[in-house]
Amino acid sequence: MSQPYFEAVAPGDEIGPLIVQPTREEVLAFIRLTRLSGAFLSDEAAQREGLPRMILASWQTSAYLAQLLTTWMGPQGFLSRFEIFFRRLVETGDRLECWAIVTDTVVRDGRAVVMLDTFMQNQHGERPLQGTAEVVLPLRGQGGPGF
Numbered sequence: 531m532s533q534p535y536f537e538a539v540a541p542g543d544e545i546g547p548l549i550v551q552p553t554r555e556e557v558l559a560f561i562r563l564t565r566l567s568g569a570f571l572s573d574e575a576a577q578r579e580g581l582p583r584m585i586l587a588s589w590q591t592s593a594y595l596a597q598l599l600t601t602w603m604g605p606q607g608f609l610s611r612f613e614i615f616f617r618r619l620v621e622t623g624d625r626l627e628c629w630a631i632v633t634d635t636v637v638r639d640g641r642a643v644v645m646l647d648t649f650m651q652n653q654h655g656e657r658p659l660q661g662t663a664e665v666v667l668p669l670r671g672q673g674g675p676g677f
Contacts, residue, residue, distance in 0.1 A: 533604035536642035536667040539635055546629035548598040552586055554622050560590045586620040591659055595648050598628040599663055606668045614661035625653040641666050
């Protein structure tokens with residue numbers, strides 16, 4: 531993807547979707563790295579905790595939204611704020627669409643800041659994750675985001 535510049539971004543612009551459908555194998559690989567246990571390991575473990583089947587860790591689901599933003603902002607962008615609210619569980623096999631919508635653009639203290647609403651939507655139209663983010667983008671003719 532090419533580098534987005536601040537001047538080319540406007541409120542209402544949509545970013546996405548990044549579509550993911552995490553498999554059991556992907557979830558288990560993530561769990562091995564993070565050393566989590568319980569409902570993340572198997573359907574049986576999840577059922578012992580009162581859940582219908584194994585779930586994804588919040589770290590993994592929020593990483594998908596972060597991937598959407600960091601891919602979009604390009605190598606000269608900077609993710610300066612990222613806040614996520616978890617509304618419901620994400621289960622293995624869920625089809626997830628990650629989106630962001632530009633809500634405002636402002637030059638603040640010499641930095642070109644893009645404010646975004648972010649969310650993840652599953653195959654049922656539910657939004658298990660919602661949040662906000664700020665990305666600093668370069669201005670045309672400058673070498674990177676103004677710090």
